[in-house]
Amino acid sequence: MRFIRSPIVKVFTTIGLLALIALKVDFVDAFGRLIALPPLSAIAVTVISFLVLLIQAYKTKILLPEKSAWPILRIGIISQIYSVLFFGQVGGDIARAGYLAPGSGGVHRVVAAVLFDRITGLVALLALGLLGLAMNAEHFDPVLAPTLAFLMLFLLATILLGVVIRGSYAARLSAWVPTRLGSHLDNTLRAIRVFSSSPRTLLASIAMGILFQGIMIVNCAWLGSCLGIDLPLAAWAVVICAVSLVLLLPISIGGIGLRDVTLVGLLSSSGVATERALALSFAMLGIQLVMAAVGGTLLLLSQPERFADQ
Template structure:
């Protein structure tokens, strides 16, 4: 874990991926493809990306009803900075919890809400990915398709199992951790179980997770079509699902290189030219950097006054 947190490790990993891509793909041509993108489409796709964050903020507000959607959206945008510079998406989640936290007494509840939000979001992602495979499995290699389906189904079952963990099972899972860490994790798991014990809350959060991933899916397919990548939504569902899961690995800066390799490999198996796949990856990186820039501006602005908890 200490190695993964090291900036040097991330820089070296990012450079290694970049060299690999440079050897396999015409980077200059990918750049030209990217520059040919319609500016109005680029603006629209950027706006849709922020709309996706709005949907995500609304989803989080189902769990933290004392927080406004606007305040959660602000925090979600700022957390994009941490997603790029630190431990990937989990780094963003940690920052999100930190910004939402207002007193030590609500620590476990806030962390549990962010964790629950992440889990139901992943469930929504996996449901969309599995649906895409069922509809369009012939688009992928006969070996790759069932392998992906099995992996997605196994991960989905593991995530759902978290909602039915008993105190005894939780204690067994975390007994190897240091007492202080284990005690906090045990309390967080208990708080997550409180959220999941309400079936309407659980189903609503999963439904919003599907909605969020649906917006991301449509946005990516829209961006891809603007670059000349014409694939059915079912294929995009699988591509986005796999790419999003891979990007959970905090081994490069902002997913640079990792996203490129994943998209070039997956889209290549669907007959998409490698330079087009790389152009899409660079466009997605550009969207992320725009969010980081907006997040930086929001950090500099005074935080709106909120009522006491």
């Protein structure tokens, strides 16, 4: 685990993946396509990406109703820095939990809320991905499509099983970790079970997750169309689902390399030119960097540890 966290490993992984892409894709052509992206479209897609974080904030508020949506939104924007520089989306979740915890009266409850938020978001993402695959499997390689379907179904079943797992089984899991960590894990799992035991909370969180992921898919499809990538919306649901799952792996810097390899591989199997796919990856990275820059500005101008009390 310590090996995976090493910055040196992440740097070499990023460089290696980019070198692999460079063997098959013309970087100059891809950058040229990116630069040709209409400025107004680029701005609109970026603005929508920020607005989607507002939906994410209200999704979190379902689990932490004592919080205000605006501070949660600011924390969500600041967490983009950690997503880029540290452990990917996992790093962003850790940052969100850290900034939300002060003044909450229960660290385990906040950590559980962030984890549950991520879990229901993944359920929504996988559901949309599977729906898209069922509607447009012909747009993907005959071997790739069933493989993706199996992996998505397996992950969805695993997540749903984990959400409804009984307390006795959760206690067995916590028994495998050191006593000090085991108590924290047990308290966090207990808080997650409180959230999942409420059908209203569970369904509302999943519904907000579907709205969040749905807008993200439409936004990426729009960005792709601006770059000359013409795919059905259902196919985009599969692509974004696969990319989002891959980016959960904290093995490269800001997902650079991982995103590129995944997009080029998936889109090229659908007949999209590799240079267009790489240009899309660069554009998505650019949006992420803009969001991280805004988050850095908020971090410098504000004291995010006070956000949770607002």
